[in-house]
Amino acid sequence: MKLQRQGFAAMLPTGRCDIPYVRNLTTAPLAALVPFTSVELMERGGMWMGQNQTSKNFIFYNRRDAVAPNGFILGKPGRGKSVTAKNTILWTLLTDPTAEVIVLDPEREYINVAHEMDGEVVQISGDSHTYINPFDLELVEGEQPLAMKVDAIMSMVEMMAKNLSPMQKTLVDRCVSRIYDRYFATHDQRDIPTLIDFYNMLNQQPEPEGRMLAVTIERYVTGQASLFNHPTNVNTHKRFVVYDIRDCADNMKGLALLILLDQTWNRIVRNRERHVRTWVFIDEMQLLFENDYAISYFDQLWTRSRKYGAIPTGITQNIERIINNEKSRLMLANSDFLVLLGQSASDAAALGEVIKLSERQVAMMRNAGPGEGLLVAGGKIIPFENRIPTDSAIYRMVTTKLDDLIQYSNEDGRADAARRG
Ligand SMILES: Nc1ncnc2c1ncn2[C@@H]1O[C@H](COP(=O)(O)OP(=O)(O)O)[C@@H](O)[C@H]1O
Ligand SMILES: [Mg+2]
Incomplete structure (x- = not known):
């Protein structure tokens, strides 16, 4: 007493x-123990994001309910960007039985996860016979069908022809709206135009710039690079799809990424009608940010995705490119989900400025090892660690380190030899 x-x-x-x-x-x-020195994030129905470095408490974040669920995973090469994405994918597939996951994979890093998780890998390259038509367009009640399409095609033509003149831009705009006339009238998928219809339409314009532009993009229509001049023949029914574009020529990867992102948008639109959530992961996103139209297109997708039940995640090592463009800098500042892994000193400082981080937080990113960093989510900033034990089945599924792969194939070889006696 x-x-x-x-x-x-x-x-x-x-x-x-x-x-x-x-x-x-x-x-x-x-x-x-003192509650105001460590910030915790533990939300009901949340996704496992690792452990709080300060308190060692678990971090669960529910991105589905965030105001702006779109996000970025940023970090220098080898610090665990793709691994973080794969973790998120596994969690999503295992906890949400109806959600769909689409990955745009320029480095062929996700096919193991796809094989393990009953996903489908779609290869797009000059040699594959799987085609995606950049002019595919989903018609939705009460929406301007061409609003995003014109930006996508403008960016695509800019990637093909470079430095479009103002006149050429006008022509692109005009031709895009004309080639859809028939499809808009019939709503028949077979009337969706392809690149050659666009090319022919350019040639029919009275201005000589139209014919000049047509010649410039000709190799994408009839030449070596004509992989995007076909009706789509990929029909994926799986809820987990990885688009593998590693075998695309380097100078075609940005283009491929853009076209696939636009294709993904069609899927998002369809999924909303079906009440299905779509998670989209765009790895090596810097490839997409080749021109300002691509950023502007991405920005539209970013802004609309919430309404459509889509959750896009951009993954890149190129912090400068994002910060130097006004639109993408705003996207960064307005995201409710950022995983900031190990950064170079200059990138850490630049991020610190945009996201208003303390000096200690900036230093933390400079010194972070693989799977460590800052989680900016739900209005909080949390230093986290999420190291996957290297002897676990998950690690085997997500690693892309050459040493690991060599070791696994040696082990598999020995196991095969043992079976054969
Ligand atoms: N969370 C983690 N736990 C354990 N190892 C990791 C983790 N993140 C990355 N690594 C190691 O680093 C390698 C490269 O990671 P990755 O995600 O591919 O890097 P990048 O940032 O270039 O996408 C992985 O193959 C793995 O060996
Ligand atoms: Mg990677």
Whole structure:
């Protein structure tokens, strides 16, 4: 009873403590116990994001309910961007039985996960016979069908022809709206135009710039690079699809990424009608940001995705490109989900400025190892660690380190040899 009174009195702001016990706490446990020094994020239905570096508490974040669920995973090469994305994908597939996951994969890093998780890998390259038509367009009640399409095609033509003149831009705009006349009238998929219809339409314009532009893009229509001049023949029914574009020529990857992103948008639109959520992961996103139209297209997709139940995640090492463009910088500042992994000193500082991080947080990103960094989510900034044990089945599924792959294939070889006796 006496001790209770002493304890109560010790809490009063009189600066007096008569309790006959003293207990010392070192800084780390103290920081974990005092609630205002460590920020926690544990949301119901949330996704596992690792452990809080300060308190060691688990982090669960529910991106589905965020105001702006779109996000970025940023970090220098080898710090765990793709691994973080794969973790998110696994979690999504395992906890949300109806959600769809689409990955745009320029480096062939996701096919293991696809094989393990009953996904489908669609290869797009000059040699594959799987085709995606950049002019595919989903018609939706009450929406301007061409609003996003014109930006996508403008960006595509800019990637093909480079430095379009103002006149050529006008012509692109005009031709895009004309080639859809028939499809808009019939709503028949077979009337969806292809690149050659666009090319012919350019040639029919009275202005000589139209014919000049047509010649410039000719090799994409009839030449070596004509892989995008076919009706779509990929019909994926799986809820997990990886578009593998590693075998696309380097100078075609940006184009491929853009066209696939636009294709993904069609899927998002269809999925909304079906009440299905679509998660989209765009790895090596810097390839897409080749011109300002692509960024502007991405921005539209970004802004609309919430309404359509889509959750896009951009993944890149190129912080500068994002920060130097006004639109993408705003996207970064307005995202409710950022995973900031290890960064170079200059990138860490630049991010610190845009996202308003403290000096300590900036230093943390500079020194982070693989799977460590800052999570900016739900209005909080949390230092996290999420290292996957290297002897786990998940690690085997997500690693792309050459040493690991060599070791696994040696092990598989030995196992095969043992089976054969
Ligand atoms: N969270 C993690 N836990 C354990 N190892 C990791 C983790 N993140 C990355 N690594 C290691 O680093 C390698 C490269 O990671 P990756 O995600 O492919 O890097 P990048 O940032 O270039 O996409 C992986 O193959 C793995 O060996
Ligand atoms: Mg990667």
